[in-house]
Amino acid sequence: MVKPKMGTTRRQFIKTGILGAGALSIGLGFPAIVRGKTAPIRIGGLMDMTGGLWAFGTWGHRSIEAAVKRVNAAGGIGGREVTYVMEDSATNVQTGLRKLRKLIEQDGCDFIIGPCNSGVNTASAPVVEQFTTPHFAWGTALSITQDKGNRFVFRGINNIRHGMVALAKIMGSELGKRYYCLGADYEWGRSVISEFRRVIDPVGGKMVGEEYSPVGTEDFVPYLNKIKADDVDILVGGYFTGDILKLARQAYEKGLLKKMQIIGGAMPTGIAPKEFGPAGNAVWFTSYGPQRMADVPDALKPFNKVYRDAIGLDAEGKDAKTGEEGSPSYSWTPWEHVFWIKRGIEKSGWKGKDDVGKFIQALEGMKVEAGDDFPQGPKAMRAQDHQVFTDQYVYKIQDNQYQLKGIVPAKDMDYPSEVDYTKQKV
Amino acid sequence: MSAEAQTHSSRIGWLVVLGVGICLLVAPHVLDRYPRYILTEVIIWGLFALGFDIIFGKTGLLNFGMSSFFGVGAYGFVYAVKYVYPSVWLGILSGMMFAMVFSIVVGWIVTRFSSHYFVVFTIVISMILFFLAMNLRTITGADEGINIRLPDLQIIAWQFSLRSPITKYYLILGVAAAAFLVVWLFFDSPIGRAVVAIRENEARAQMIGYNTAYLKLVAYTLSGTVAGLAGAMYPLLNSTTSAELFFWILSGKAVLWTVVGGAGTLWGPFLGAALLVTAEDAFSSWLVDFYPILVGVLLIAIILLAPKGVLGTLFQIIAERRESTEPGGRS
């Protein structure tokens, strides 16, 4: 055994001992400190990757992925990394509910970004309330932030009411007021029509007829037979994507579209305007966001470009690599939802599930400016119904292109809230 | 099979059942939250498929419209709890009653027809129900459906909150087990055996003197009531229902689960549901694109190669092995 020499060696020994003890204690204690800070924030994306709404889900997923990447590249939220888990709701309520549970119970998600499917959103409301998990809805049915919603539900996109108000405002001056309603027999189809009527009836609108066709109808001619082109100015079509395409073409073939115009309840996601053929020139759409870069207001252009580049969308609204039609009118919403979550966490100092009340209160009434985070434009999140109010775009097909016909500012589409979630205890 | 061999295999059978039962009772405390939820769903779907097995596996009638019963049961539960009185038992009873009445009415029409007409008939009736459910939106809420707040569960003097998934699990398990027992006893009884006789050979059954029309109606009603009971469990689990439950895809799933698990075995539907629901959940995350193709291939393979399904084929193998080791039998 080597006896430590007196003097410097003892000092060295003590120094080493102190250093060693210090290192040991830091080594033991450090992970605990680090763990508390670097546990990731988990965002769950419930997206329709298969089934009828797969085009929305695919682009929504890309948007969330890109947004999360961006957030992490800038250091995460409050130093914490954000992780993203996606599950496929398959355009089906039963599957959607099951995957929602998976995201919350298995993947431990702190926040959920929901699909475009209104049925899944309304069915999710009781579940997210039970699990005290904030849910950012993407569906446009009115009831999601009305009677079917609750304080845990937020919506970062305008709803069908905004959509139809904007359409009526832009079209109103051009066209007459006699309208015929033809919609798909499910809630969204009926909402399109009821919301349009709500806007146009008080200003002299006259309804000539109203019919709802069973889901899956291929031939609209039996219903179009009832329309006399001379008696009707506007055909309100409560259909989307493939069905609005059929309706327009069949109406054109019947010779109805010489003067009459058709309203589609939403931009036909994924469908190129040329598919409409000559029928296209009579079809109007309401859109929740700009289709092409050219349509974006100058002040918002740089932000929109950042968004498009991040998800691989080109200036025309197509996939930059494959040339397939994207869904720019909708896909910005899940991107922005990620940043709503970020803002909510930053403002409330949210650390974990116990702080969900503070998070919710932070978002109620929050206003956001346009930016890379919110490329679609400035928004206000109304406290009572957690509904966002932002600008709405109106399009018409002209010469095989989606042409912007007008942008309606949020303030022109205001309506009183029918619920007050702030009264609900969290 | 000799009497000795028969009791021996029954004993093993009962041991297996006991084992499964114990697992099911212990499961919610052992499983993670999400697998526990899946298990709860599987029990509901298994019960639903059991309804199909009654009319198809045991009676021999291919009913491709089971979703109607499920939807009717679900709405029966929701209406009772939301509009009449917030009691879980009332809801369950209501769901069952709605389904039972519906089954008797439709069954009376439908059981007059023989095999192929019967199949298409059931499909068409199911479509009519779906369209009506979507159309009568003030009653059904159409595809947005109706959400409810679950009341507490009252058992005599005790009150249990249904916020706990474990309580829900035991309730659903209990209901399913009770229903299964009833069905099992039914097919063990003379009337149940008469029903099975129809499946074997309807003409002969009639000659023996069975009133086949009546028996078919009984089987159809039992089938519908069980499926409706499963339907009532759904809003119990998820606090929501919608017209989408009437869509034909759900009917196809009942067929799928039962055929894969083993038609006619009564246990088969539960096994099939367990296998396929967990597979779908596991696969669809990373095999999204190919999953439906795999299901299609699986269906074809099973029906051609092992038409009795997993359990059916298993029982057959066991029976054959018993016979070949009998003293005095073939070696």
Next chain:
Amino acid sequence: MAELIISQVVNGLVWGLILALISIGLTLIYGQLEIVNVAHGALYTVGAVVAYYAFSTFGGWVFALVLSPLALALLGLVIYLTTIRFALGKPPIVTVIITYGILFILEQTVFLTYGGVPRSIPTPIPYNIPFIGGDYPVYRIFCAVFSGLVIFCLMAFLKWTRYGLWTRATKQDYETAMNMGIPVRRVYAFVFCLGSALAGLGGALAAPISSVTFTMGHSIIIDAFIVVIMAGFGSVIGTLVASLVIEVVIGVSAAFVNPVMAKVIGMAIMVVVLFIRPEGLFGEK
């Protein structure tokens, strides 16, 4: 009102003929092989997809009139050889499940190849005739006439050609047919291919009217089933009559009641007919 009714009747007759084309395929397959072909709607969809490619790659939808039935006959043969022929003689559930599995496979394959986006084929005959206060597309009339012709040829075929005779003989009495030396297995394969080809042709015809998408077979299969069951499984002429009747009834009802009710009425008619005559209008007891 009278004008409206006439318009509905005409449109009903047009769709009745197109639907008859598809339904006859279904009833042939049942009548001959006792198979309830749940995948028939998917075959229709494939026919429409082939028509789309005929339009976009081969330069003309018109080629689809030949390409679609040919492609579907081939597909039908493949399906028959790989699955159906092993199921002959087994209980009905077997073929129902097989065709159900085929439905999954076909639809998903269409989704993965053609894609999930609905596309349209411009109408091959861009003319209308002025008709009762509006226009009626000439193309639809073409479809009706063409379908009628095909059905007529089919009936002639069944009555007067050797294969047609064999088909009817095999259906009547399988054993005797075999004993007479008729290649029964080949007849079965032939009928399955023929039925598939008819579904494909129906899809090609309907494609320019609606739009081509992977789920387009869902509602048509229900309509076809209703027609076939009302007519009585196996009767070709019965299917034609039933198809016309149902489509006209639904069309005329739509003039008075809401569309959903009109569809329900169409289905209810089937129920009523079967009550009165359980084997169908033209079915054999």
